[in-house]
Amino acid sequence: MVAIAARGLTKSFDDDGVAVDHVDLDVAPGELLVVLGPTGCGKSTLLRLLAGIEEPTSGAVLFDGVPVTEIDPRDRNIAMVFQDYALYPHLTVAQNIGFPLRTVPVPAADIGVRVAEVARNVGIADLLNRYPEHLSGGQRQRVAMARALIRHPSVFLLDEPLSNVDAGARSALRGEIVALVRRLGVTTVHVTHDQIEAMSMADRVAVLRAGVLQQVGPPAEVYADPDTLFVAAFLGTPRTSLLEAAVYAEDNRVVLDFGSQVLELPADDPRTAVLAEHHTDRVTVAMRALTPGVDGMVLRGKVTTVDNLGHELLAHVDVGGVPSPWLDTPPGLRAAARAESTPYGFYPAYDVVEPLPMGEVMVRVAMPGRVLPGDEMAVGVTLDDLLLFDRRGLRIRFIAE
Ligand SMILES: Nc1ncnc2c1ncn2[C@@H]1O[C@H](COP(=O)(O)OP(=O)(O)OP(=O)(O)O)[C@@H](O)[C@H]1O
16 A cells, blocks of 8 residues: 655646646555546646646655655556546457556466456456447446456546546445545545535545645534635535625624624634624624524525425525625636536536525425525524635634634
8 A cells, every 4th residue: 555645746737827736745555546626627637647648846745654656657656547447449348448458477277267357346347248339427437447456457547537427426436435445445535516416425525626635634524614615605505505604703792794684693602702803803604504583583585496405405595795796707617617528538427616696595494394486594503504704705713723
């Protein structure tokens, strides 16, 4: 098992600015680290730098503490899997899987044994005589993984391997990749723009924005305790509600003023006193998974849309607030988000930069529930629900520490 490290890792492309910007990252031996970020944030470039396919502009990659920047990718004992499986159509599954061994002095009988073993590991032992055209997307991706793993790599790099796999097979494959990585004990870096994938697979998740690493940690920790507004907004299903507000503190009263209405913070909570120090600051308030409620702090608004998720309803409630200007992301990023395709292939829809319609919050309504557009709704908010960020998008920690 190999420890991977990036130190000040930077990659600029002449015409395109900095794709990876001074990234410092450590991946522990046997760890499954997921790099998460929106399209164009530099995930693939980071992975390619770790693999050695791309040469850094500055900085270094180290395996077990030894710089590998000068070592040819073929000599790094790395296996990489991409989103397009790129199988050889004229070869059977078994031949595809065994292909990387053609240059290695392994007896033919042993190749058969190893192919069968790795095929069993990825659950395709019964497909060995088929040709790729007779496989589903999920099965093709398993073949691609088996082909990558047959050389017993010490580092496994996965670049959006599940994005061409249909939704049903995707969640099964997620679990299987995790189990496989554990069983083989191979240090793995997996990149994705899909936060659910990241949250469900990662030992630790590394969130990347415009080439800059935002935060690294166990998924639950990064979700619950985001350092930046970007991380808070990016991680959240249903999506995180973001509203602008100003803090006002007068005598013992502290309020968050959303323009249309205020939230008065509980006077007896020590966190309220900490927040009072931000008197007159403009902040962005991030709130997740709110529910209807009439006690304590309450935001009132009108339901604009209701999504029926089957197990619950998701009400979009217009509380008359001002959406965060942070949503006005850099033009380049937005352009990429809207484009259906780019020179680098298909870009998945990016669903975070879309501005929320006027000052809405997302409210989960338990089933059986009945909510209709136009209904008035009171939304319960507790201090625990509020994540506050300053104008630079950095977290204001108002928990007395
Ligand atoms: N070979 C290249 N030449 C010039 N610019 C490039 C090259 N490869 C990537 N870029 C640019 O670097 C930035 C990061 O691209 P990268 O493919 O790493 O992002 P990504 O997060 O993997 O995106 P996606 O999720 O859409 O694959 C983008 O602005 C992209 O246009």
